[in-house]
Each structure stands twice: as structure tokens, then as C-alpha cells.
Amino acid sequence: MKKTTLYDVIAPVMIGPSSSHTAGAVRLGLLARNIYKNTPKKVIFKLYNSYAHTGKGHGTEKGLLAGVLGLKVDDRQIKDIFNSDIAKTLEYKFEYCDNFKYHPNAVDMTFIGDNSKMFISGESVGAGEIAIRKINDFTVKLTGKYNTVLIVYKDMPGMLSQVTSTMQYHNINIASLFCDRNAKGKQASMVISVDGELTPDIISTIEEIPNVYFVSYIEKLEN
Amino acid sequence: METNINTFEQLKKECIERGKEIYEVAQENMAINSDLKVEQVRAHANRSLFAMKEAIQVGLVSKELSMSGMCGQDCHRIQERFKEQPALFGGTFEKILKYALATSEENIRMGRIVACPTAGSCGILPAAMLSVAEDCDCSIEAQLNALITAGEIGRIVAAKVALAGAVAGCQAECGVASSMAAAAVCQLRGGSINQILNASALALKNILGLTCDPVAGLVEVPCVKRNPFLAVHAITAVELALAGVESKIPFDEVVDAMEQTGAMMSPTLKESSQAGLATTKTGLEVQKRVFG
Numbered sequence: 001m002k003k004t005t006l007y008d009v010i011a012p013v014m015i016g017p018s019s020s021h022t023a024g025a026v027r028l029g030l031l032a033r034n035i036y037k038n039t040p041k042k043v044i045f046k047l048y049n050s051y052a053h054t055g056k057g058h059g060t061e062k063g064l065l066a067g068v069l070g071l072k073v074d075d076r077q078i079k080d081i082f083n084s085d086i087a088k089t090l091e092y093k094f095e096y097c098d099n100f101k102y103h104p105n106a107v108d109m110t111f112i113g114d115n116s117k118m119f120i121s122g123e124s125v126g127a128g129e130i131a132i133r134k135i136n137d138f139t140v141k142l143t144g145k146y147n148t149v150l151i152v153y154k155d156m157p158g159m160l161s162q163v164t165s166t167m168q169y170h171n172i173n174i175a176s177l178f179c180d181r182n183a184k185g186k187q188a189s190m191v192i193s194v195d196g197e198l199t200p201d202i203i204s205t206i207e208e209i210p211n212v213y214f215v216s217y218i219e220k221l222e223n
Numbered sequence: 224m225e226t227n228i229n230t231f232e233q234l235k236k237e238c239i240e241r242g243k244e245i246y247e248v249a250q251e252n253m254a255i256n257s258d259l260k261v262e263q264v265r266a267h268a269n270r271s272l273f274a275m276k277e278a279i280q281v282g283l284v285s286k287e288l289s290m291s292g293m294c295g296q297d298c299h300r301i302q303e304r305f306k307e308q309p310a311l312f313g314g315t316f317e318k319i320l321k322y323a324l325a326t327s328e329e330n331i332r333m334g335r336i337v338a339c340p341t342a343g344s345c346g347i348l349p350a351a352m353l354s355v356a357e358d359c360d361c362s363i364e365a366q367l368n369a370l371i372t373a374g375e376i377g378r379i380v381a382a383k384v385a386l387a388g389a390v391a392g393c394q395a396e397c398g399v400a401s402s403m404a405a406a407a408v409c410q411l412r413g414g415s416i417n418q419i420l421n422a423s424a425l426a427l428k429n430i431l432g433l434t435c436d437p438v439a440g441l442v443e444v445p446c447v448k449r450n451p452f453l454a455v456h457a458i459t460a461v462e463l464a465l466a467g468v469e470s471k472i473p474f475d476e477v478v479d480a481m482e483q484t485g486a487m488m489s490p491t492l493k494e495s496s497q498a499g500l501a502t503t504k505t506g507l508e509v510q511k512r513v514f515g
Contacts, residue, residue, distance in 0.1 A: 006253045007267060009340040009377030010370055013274040016330030017442040019342045054440035057290050057513060059333055079333040104389065126387035127341055
């Protein structure tokens with residue numbers, strides 16, 4: 001069930017003109033940045049459907065780029081981001097396409113670094129709310145509302161309980177949990193959103209669990 | 224004590240049982256559900272209040288056009304007109320129109336506003352609430368109480384219907400903004416819990432069915448000018464409610480009707496710009512000019 005809070009209706013303070021096409025775009029960029037962690041060398045944005053068609057009039061491209069560069073939704077630099085100095089630190093490209101299988105306000109972001117490449121797909125679901133639906137090959141659901149940990153591991157019995165017991169040991173309450181796998185016995189992913197924060201030592205304890213391949217701690221968005 | 228309130232009936236009951244006003248119940252529940260202190264909830268609301276005032280001040284003096292060139296100078300026009308000839312209904316009415324246009328024009332020129340509940344409807348609540356607050360000398364604390372009251376109204380509507388034109392048409396954006404504005408102004412004017420809920424219900428009830436058919440898919444036509452209209456709409460609801468006029472249909476049922484109407488509304492009229500004003504001869508010409 002969706003949980004709308006007081007803050008969702010009398011906030012955020014944001015750069016206009018559209019909560020879904022501008023603020024939502026900034027937040028998608030910001031959350032993708034939190035997932036990728038480092039500053040990439042290049043980002044390719046592929047805008048779908050309504051984002052592709054009406055994005056220009058709403059500053060959607062500006063918002064996405066500003067978010068990837070770490071600007072918040074209320075930052076006045078968004079308006080002229082293409083001419084700003086911080087935009088010169090990054091190579092970027094926009095592509096546009098129609099695909100009815102995608103959400104009307106969807107974007108695929110490909111982050112390219114020196115030795116790494118990450119694919120992140122997300123959508124702006126309305127009123128500035130967003131959801132990251134895919135990271136590389138894994139289906140996820142990230143809203144940026146909670147601190148979240150993404151764990152990629154070998155699909156086998158007992159992995160979930162090892163991770164959750166670590167959290168229990170540290171008195172961390174799990175707000176939501178989502179698991180997926182690409183094939184039986186191959187790679188699997190879990191996305192766990194928590195109340196409060198996960199400290200670096202909890203993250204490293206999870207990293208040390210046998211058959212865990214990759215752990216990424218994704219901090220929630222501020223607003 | 225119930226901290227998970229999803230209907231106006233529950234809200235009313237909770238206010239009576241705790242012996243508290245709507246904003247008090249709202250800020251207490253928000254604090255409990257989000258592990259915050261009440262002061263932190265109010266500080267967050269204060270940040271929005273400050274940004275609303277800033278948007279008005281910036282918007283009142285700007286004449287910059289929107290990206291499409293369709294909007295951006297109506298606030299200037301109306302100020303010039305009021306200098307020569309005051310509005311028929313007095314200074315507060317003038318302020319409401321000016322503030323609503325100032326804010327919504329700031330929005331479309333990529334200025335900073337508060338989505339309340341959405342960006343397209345951002346001028347409605349600030350215009351109604353702050354015009355009345357200024358002219359009735361309401362303190363900052365009283366303004367915060369009003370803003371949090373409005374927030375609780377919007378939150379409960381949103382528990383049932385997503386506040387997005389793409390889901391339920393403009394009734395869920397500007398309509399809900401007007402309903403929230405009515406609650407805020409009624410709170411400022413010392414309305415009772417019943418009067419506040421009636422003001423909100425009346426404002427929403429009288430805008431049911433409003434479609435979302437923006438020209439060229441932009442938050443400009445008819446959105447910008449719809450803001451002053453619906454700010455005034457909220458004041459009508461407040462005056463009626465303060466006189467003891469009640470919504471014959473309870474607020475929760477009005478929201479049910481809005482949800483049903485939204486679900487039955489053609490997708491072509493829900494933020495897709497495939498019908499209505501967007502596909503008029505002129506609407507299509509504008510679209511061609513802006514996007515080629």
C-alpha cells in the first residue's frame with residue numbers, strides 16, 4: 001500500500017514546472033548517482049514516451065543531468081545546468097524513443113566509468129515520486145525513501161536468513177524486502193530497505209557472508 | 224490513539240477523542256510515524272512556508288516568459304491593471320489573484336516553488352492562505368497550523384487517490400489544491416473541525432470531473448490561469464462553511480466520487496494531451512510551433 005505523508009503534499013520545495021517531469025527527473029538522477037557511487041565519465045540517458053515527447057518543455061533533460069551531478073530538486077542551478085561549469089565535468093548524451101511496454105515517464109541511464117558500466121532503469125510515477133526498476137540485469141524496486149542495501153549473491157538456500165539475522169543482531173528493522181534471480185542456482189539479488197541507517201561495519205559483515213558477490217549501500221534521498 | 228488515519232471520519236473522531244485540532248493530530252502522527260519530533264515536522268513545514276513566500280516575491284517582479292513562450296506575463300498585467308483600477312472585491316481578492324499568478328508563473332519559468340500538492344497547482348494554496356494571513360495579521364505559528372491542516376487534508380485524499388493528473392485528471396491536482404487551500408484558510412479564520420472539513424469537501428465537490436488536457440503537454444495552458452481561479456474557489460467554500468453550510472455528501476464519499484470519476488475519465492483527458500484543449504485547432508498549432 002502506498003504511504004503518502006504530510007511532506008508529500010506540502011512539499012517538496014522544487015524547481016518547476018512539473019513534479020513528475022522536473023523534480024522526478026532530478027530525483028531519478030540523484031538516486032542513480034547514489035547507486036553508482038562514483039562520478040561517471042559518461043552517462044547516456046534514454047528517455048521514453050512522455051519523457052521523450054514533452055521532456056524539453058519541462059526541463060526533464062536538465063533535471064536528469066542535474067541529479068546525476070548531485071544537485072537537489074530545489075537548486076536554482078538546474079535551470080541553466082547545460083551552461084554551468086559542473087556540467088562540463090561529465091560527458092552526456094540524450095536519446096529518445098517510444099516503447100509502450102515502458103511507463104509513460106521512464107528513463108534508462110547507462111553510467112560509464114573507466115572500468116565499469118552500469119545500467120539503471122527508472123520511472124517517475126507521479127507527484128515527484130520515483131522508482132528504480134532495474135539495475136543491470138536485476139529487477140529491483142528503489143524509491144529513495146529509505147536507506148537501502150542491494151546484495152547480489154549466489155542463488156542458494158539460507159542466504160536471506162543470513163542477511164536478515166545480521167540485521168536483527170544490529171537491531172535494524174526491515175521496512176521492505178525484494179528478491180529476484182536471473183536463474184535457479186545462478187545470480188540472485190535482494191533489495192532491503194531499512195528504518196534508520198546501516199553502518200559501514202554492518203555492510204562489511206554482509207560482504208563477508210560466503211557466496212555474497214556484491215553489496216551496495218544506497219542512501220535515501222533527502223526530499 | 225490511532226496513528227494510521229486514512230479517512231476524514233477517522234480524523235474527526237481522533238480530533239474529538241484527543242481533544243485536539245486537525246493540525247495537532249496531523250503533526251503528532253507524522254512525528255510518530257516518521258521517528259521525528261513535532262518541532263521537526265513544523266520546521267519542515269516552515270521551510271515550505273518560507274519557499275512559498277519567496278516564490279511570490281520573485282514571481283511578482285518577473286516578466287520572463289516560459290520555455291514555450293506561452294505564459295509568464297499575466298501577473299504583471301494584473302498588477303498594472305490594479306494600479307489603475309482596483310478589483311471589485313477589494314485588496315485581499317487582488318492579492319489572491321496576484322499571488323496565484325506569481326507562483327504559477329515562477330513554476331513554468333523553472334523558478335523555485337513548493338509542490339502543493341503538485342507543481343502545476345502550486346499557486347493555489349499559497350495565494351489563498353498567505354493573502355488572508357497578511358490581511359488578518361496571522362502569526363507565523365498560525366500560518367504553520369493552517370499549512371499543516373491543509374497537508375493533512377491532502378494526505379488523506381492521497382491515501383485513496385493518487386494526486387496526479389495522469390491518474391484522476393486535474394480534479395486530483397488543482398481540485399485537491401483548492402480543497403487544501405479551503406482547509407488552510409478556514410483554519411486561519413478560526414473555523415471548527417467540522418467547518419474546516421466542510422470547507423474542504425465543498426471545494427472538492429464543486430470541481431469534480433475537471434480534466435487534465437494541457438496544450439502541448441506543458442504545465443502552462445490552462446494550468447497557470449487555473450491557479451487564481453481555484454484559489455478564489457477555495458475562499459467561496461470557506462465563507463459558506465463558516466456560515467454553517469454543510470456538504471450534504473460527507474467528505475469521504477466526495478473523495479470516493481472523485482476516485483470513481485477519475486477512473487472513468489478517458490485516458491485522453493488525463494495528462495496525455497490527446498483531447499480537449501490540447502487538440503483544439505490552436506492547441507495543435509502551439510504544439511507544432513513548440514516541438515516541431
